[in-house]
Amino acid sequence: MNRWLVVLGAIIVQVNIGAVYAWSLFNQPLAETFGWAREDVVITFSITIAVSAFTTIFAGKLQDKIGPRWVATAGGFLLAAGLLLTSQATTLIEIYLSYGVLAGAGIGMVYVCPLSACVKWFPDKRGLISGIAVGGFGLGGLIFQPVIRFFITNYGVSDTFLYLAIIYFILVIIGAQLLRNPPSEKANDALASNNQVKRNEAKQFSTKEMLRTYPFYLFWFMFLFGSMAGLMVISFAVDIGVDVFQLDVAKAANAVMVIALFNASGRIVLGNLSDHIGRINTLRLIYILTAATLIYMSVGILNYPMFLITTSLMGFCFGGYLAVYPSVTADYYGTKNMGINYGFMYQAYGISSFAGTFILSFFPFSQAFIVAGVLCIVALVMSTFIVTPEKHRRVNFSVKQVDEV
Known part of the structure; x- marks a missing residue:
């Protein structure tokens, strides 16, 4: 075929x-x-x-x-x-x-x-x-x-x-x-x-074996922080345009179409980039860009052009997270159990759909951007601790082997 x-x-x-x-x-x-x-x-x-x-x-x-x-x-x-x-x-x-x-x-x-x-x-x-x-x-x-x-x-x-x-x-x-x-x-x-x-394919991890490795949890929280930041902006793009950038609803609504285009292009461009410079390097680039954009949205000059630029960048980076993490799961844990293994990794995205709303229930947009930006910097630091996972083997001794010892 x-x-x-x-x-x-x-x-x-x-x-x-x-x-x-x-x-x-x-x-x-x-x-x-x-x-x-x-x-x-x-x-x-x-x-x-x-x-x-x-x-x-x-x-x-x-x-x-x-x-x-x-x-x-x-x-x-x-x-x-x-x-x-x-x-x-x-x-x-x-x-x-x-x-x-x-x-x-x-x-x-x-x-x-x-x-x-x-x-x-x-x-x-x-x-x-x-x-x-x-x-x-x-x-x-x-x-x-x-x-x-x-x-x-x-x-x-x-x-x-x-x-x-x-x-x-x-x-x-x-x-x-x-x-x-x-x-x-x-x-x-x-x-x-x-x-x-x-x-990379030398070791095929079962889900239990994957969950015993600490890189999985680093990746999981990194995925959570990145997708939460992206969804926070994507889900409330019109409200951000009106409340933060002081735009009318018609202008703010233009961001919806722009975000969709950059969201899709980010998935292809950044996914392809990760094949050439590596998954971790690509993720670091995305987290730096996400954090910088969020901080700018909180303290930078706010006008209509910058609204379109910042929301486009957030959509672009958000698409990158969803493109790179499936490849990360396959690279580090093999393809044999790719379906269920990525299912567990993908739960970070599911929780992120509520996490951004939860943060916004405590902070206004400008402060929430800082919180999300800091979490992306934390994810950037976490990426430095990623290593190739090893399977944890259990050593079983028979009674005869113990006697011989």
Whole structure:
């Protein structure tokens, strides 16, 4: 099988599940239609991200055993079912359960499959391929924005979920059929052509073995701090433009499109860069850029051009985190259990969707930027303690061996 067909399938499914980033388009229409508080509707997005991240653990383990095609297909069914039920929902609890939990679980099942498959097919280009795969996820919100706006305007918010369920179901199922794990001999040939990758693949860690190594926890918290900083700006970009940069809502809203473009490009560019200068060096560069941008947003000159520049940089760096960490997981812990291992790593991203909001509940934007910037500097320092993990072996002595000693 041509391995680029796997990449095509990955892009198709990721663009569709990535439409979750366009959830903000539903907030006001749902609030107006059913008389709900907008703040209560917004919670749906956080539930969806958290559930999807948690689901990657189980989906990753399952796809390691039975392959990505069947797991992604099942995820497509769950996503469509969740949206169908959402189209019939009349209470917030029903929205939380149908979209947040059920559709969120479908997104999590689909998300981990193309990442794991692509990394296995391209051991020589892990950063680039991870970037392309998750780049589709980043573009999903941008591509589906006009589609969602059209449906809401012409058919109402509830029916929009019905039509999206049909679209997602068809395209995700089609894309899922292209997802395959490589035959072992194909993977070995690719590994043999790259000595560095061959050395990295010498040890395949089970999840238990990975969790016994301290580099995993360094990576996990580094991932948490970086993605939290990115989501803090991305999720509240319009509010930041109005409250911090003193812009009107129309100008501040322009950042949404700009962030989506730079988010997607950052995944590809920084993922590819990590193949050439190394994962750790790329992460250090991203953390430096993130910290500097956040500190500037707190103490620098604030105007419309700088608003677009700083939010673009934050989107660019955020995309880099999501592109590099799958490759980090494969490099340090092997590809055999890549699905479930990255599922555990990905929990940092799931928690980050709440962490930024938690910080903002205690601090205004300018102070929250400083806090997030300092945490990125902490992540930068943590990167200096990363070493190649070693498996912890248990030594068992028999009674006869003890007697001989």
